Every structure is written in C-alpha cells, then in structure tokens.
Amino acid sequence: MTYESDWQLWHIVREQDLSREQGWLSLTAFNWLTTTPAELPGLPGKWWAADGLAHVEATDLTLDGEPLDGSASASVAEAGSLGWLFYGDKLAELVLRGGRYAIRQRDPQAPTRVGFHGVPAYPVNPRWLVTGHFTPFTEPERVEVATARPDLRQHVTAVGTVHVALGESAYELVATSAGEGQLSLSFHDETNGLETAPWRTVTTGVVQGDRSVALDFNRTINLPYAFTDYGTCPAPIPGNRLALPVTAGEKVPR
Template identity: 30%
Template structure:
C-alpha cells in the first residue's frame, strides 16, 4: 500500500506542478471571441484584427509585445519545411482533445505586423506582453483570443485540488474494443452554445461498483486512450463531468482504469475553458468516489473566489441558521463532514476554516477524526490561515490545536460553561472592530467570544442574538475577502 500511495502522490504532485506553471490553465483570465475587423478590449496591448480566418495584431501606442516561445518554435518548424504557405503543427491546449493533427500557419508581413491563421480546433500561445500571454484559438470555426496572466489571482492562490481518499478498489481492469475506423461525434463543450467534433475510437468495458459499464473512448491510439464521463457525484462533490487517461491497451485490448487518477477539467476552475463534454452515453449509474473533487478556489468575471471550509464534527448543530447567514454573507462554503476514513482538507485549501460541532451529540466524529482535525487546525494556524471553532466540540479542538502550537501545558479553559462558545485565531481576534467582544487567552494566542453573553448585554432576545451573529459574520467575511 505504501508504494501505491507514493506513486499516486508523485502523480498528483506532477499534476499540480503542470497546472501551476506561469502560463498554465490557472493563469487564464479571459476569452474574447473576435468579430471581423478590429477587436480590442481594456488592457489589451493592441488590436487583434480578424480578416477571414486570419488574425493580425497591431501594437498599441506605447506598448510592447512579442512572440511566445511556442510561437517561435512553431514558426521555426514551419520555415524548415517550406515557408509560411506550408502548414506547421500548432501547440494545442489541454482542455481540448486532439481531433486529428491540429495545424496552423503564422508569420510577419512586410510591415512587421504579426499574423496567425488557425485550422479548426487549433490553439497556439501566440504573443506575450509583460506578464500576460495571448493565446489564439479556433473552436469549431469561432476564432478568439484567450488571455493568460502569470500573475492571476487564481494562480497566485493555488495550492491543491481536493481529492477523494485513495483506494485500491478504484483500480479496475477493462477491455478496449476499437472501431474499424474512428467515428466523428458532435459534442457539447463547457462553453454554452459552443459545440465541436470529437473523434471516438472505440468502447471500454469494465466492472465498477458491482455493475458492468461501457464507455466510449477518445484520445489517441498512439499516445493513450481517454474517457470523459459523468457519474452520481457530479454537482455534489465533483463538477458536471471529469476525465480519466487510461493509457494504451495491450495486444489483447486490456487496459487499467485507475479512477484515483480521475481529474477535473479546467472549466471547474473558470468560465473561459472550452473543455469537451462526454458523449451522451458516457454516464455511469454509480457514484465514482475517487479522483479529484471540485476545486475550492475558482475564478470568474467577478474575480477569485474566497472559499471558507466548514468542517462538521457532528450531525447536529443547535443554530443551523448561523450557517445560512454565513452563506448569505458572500463567502463560498465548502462543507466537510468528518466520517471514518474521510480526508481532511489541506491547511491552505481555503481562505479560512470553521470547525463546528457539539459534544455529547449523536453522530459526533470518532476520536481518530477529532485528532486528525486537531492536527489539521494546528497546520492551518501555522501557515497563517484563519481558523474559527464554534460549539463545545469545535471550539475545544481549535483551542487545543493552538495550545499545542505554543507548547502550552496544564489545565486549559473550559468551553462547557457557554452554550455556544466561539474561538477565533489571533488574526481574527485582533481586528479592530472585533477587539471589544473578544477575550484573549495568552496560553493559546486565541480569542474567545461568548455570543450569548454579548446578546444578553444588549437585550436577550432572538433579534438581538441574530444581530450579534450577523455582525460577527459580516466582519469575518470582510477579513476573508480582504486577505484574499
């Protein structure tokens, strides 16, 4: 099992490294479909003029831009085989499966204006200006420019992708039966209104979750098969579909499907990806609880998200409306219900974490899970991620983690005297607007907030209690958002 785990971890590390490259998919900040004629937008280094299927770039006044390394390599390969009238391979992007050889032509005209002509479904990182690259793409005849910023907020805040616990049962054999000839299928994509042609190569049959399944395979018979699929985790713990690289079949058509290595497409992170959707028959009737889950950190037209991880230590919680108020405040909640063998999220997977739960309540997490969350809370505090503990169980776990971080020993503060204690890390407690309602505990460098006592000071009624909670939540939300 140790080798199995270490091999997966090495694969996972490579996956994260590939995503986190300066102009990788996490750097994408926009997509501009071009109209015939002149096209520009705020922040563009010039004008991208579309003439038929050719883009010409005219540099703006006072701006500088040049070809990317990929463009230089493509142009060099093109020149080596006969000049700009000869097609040369484009550097395609990983959110689109190759439909045959993707090829493009590019060059510079006599006036020094760079131009590029893309074949259908081709893509090439073409120009770079300062820390931003401009990728020319053709998707089903639509031509656009996708912007990749090496200093994007999503890339800067990226740490990890959550994944299901690793399991050997998610590794199953399958049999590939190729078609006599590849079949072209019309498919949807992650971009509404955009369709594309997909080459399908055959079928993969395997057993999973007590049933036999057959999926249509894409990819390449030279480099490896791929299956895009939907399953019953979609919309809950995973995006609307995921993809799995299967590799090449052996001479008998046997392949290995390791669903632990299922990955999410770039569309799970952003709205500007054009990832292919599965063919309609690639819907599994089971929940594939293996591989990558929905990322916690995403980006949209409104900017990067500010996720707050919510770690539930018990099923019951006396004030469920508090969680609703938190969700209404503008934060994006990711709930983690701790059960046996559940993986605790990474300490930087969210902008902040809330651990909540009540002691002596049905469905409380077992001792092993409590220990795992205590260790996690300590790690989060060590790297500066704000952590809050709510409830007799949640507060104690976070407080104990902080005490361990400081090396404190002996008897510590009891949280059983308050019906709903709240413990906050120092970065939250030291906020100027919260100082008046926080009692600092030097033994743990944590703050304690007694919500009920605060409400009683003002007026012990439901409306007052709600106002105290919402004021606290509003300030916490502002701290999370301004911290990024």
C-alpha cells in the same frame, strides 16, 4: 514504492503542472474575434478575424521576443492553440474553436493561480483500479459534443468503446485517443455537482495485445473548465454516464 505513494507522486506532479506560470490556472479572459477590428479588454490594439486568419494592429506587444510595431497575422488548427503575443508577462493565446478564432489571455498573476493551494481528492482506494476491454471502431467517428461554454459546440474523434464493470453493473464508455496507445474517457457520474465538477476525465493505461486496458479512477482529473471560467473543454460523448458515485480522483476545486 507502494500504490499510495506512487499516487501521491503523481498528484504532486499534477499540481505542479497546473500551477506553471502560463498553465491552466493563469487564464484570465476569453474573447471571440469578430470581422471588425475591435479592442479587447486588458490588451492594447485592435483585433479581428478575416480570410481564415487572426489579425492584430498594435504597439506594446511582443512577437517572438521582438517588439511588434504595426500588424501581425496568424492561424491555428481547429481545437489547437498558439502562444502568439505577449503584453508584458501576459500571453495572448490564439485558439480556434468551432471554426471561430478567439484570444485567450494567460496571466501569471491570475487570482486562480496566485490563490492555488492544491486540488482536493478522494482518499486513494485500490478498488478503483480496474481492468476494462477496448473494442476499436472500424473507422474513427467524429462526434459533436457540448462544451464548457454555452455558445460553443465542438467535435471529438471517437476511436472505440471501453467495457468495464463497476459495482453491480457493466458500462460501455466511448473513448478518444490520448496518444501513445492510451485512451481518454470523459464521463459523468453521481458525484457531479455535489463533490465533483459536472464531468471529469481519466486516461487509461496502454491498450494491451488482448485489448485489455487498465483504468485507475484514482487518477480521474478535472479539466481546465473546473478551475476557470475561460476553458472550452468538450463535454463527455453522450451516453458516457456512470450510474454510481465514483468516489475517486479529483474533487471540485476550492
């Protein structure tokens, strides 16, 4: 398999994942819960947060495949999510962001999903496949960042820096863990706001024994906020800015 055909396969799987029935393209609403029971647009019942839990009183909802007739409560970890209740084929997803509970709705009939025709991307260019060097922090560091929502700031856990040469310059990007020995790098570059979303992210290869790490910017992706108004995606850690146009990876969605 050639480098380009391998990328094409990856891109097809990426688009299939986005367009899943309850995937990121299905988001249709995001509502913070208050301490006072209140209605949420598009869902029956009253919803609120109290005593470290999210609560609902409603009929016509389904919990664990069974009709809910009365009330239910649930919790979720910070930055996590819970596919909590269904209203028909619409999912009421519970999230905790910045210490506040919210309900995010996923609907298979969302215009962003129904009208999805793929993610535009730059032509594949092997010059954007580079090698960096990872320097881990002695201890992971908790860093506050902006998010896709102006009313929300979140914390991410930085695990070290990746040093990489691009163009005529060397850069140092702060990384978070992507699991399984890989790193996640969210960054700004000079294509943002023109051909790409305000920021994008790339997942590295597995960190090697000599701490070298492969970065394939052709696999740079958009975070969910680029497709929908209801994402809560963390922005890059301050300083993660590349002073050149990264003409690789996904462009701004149509």
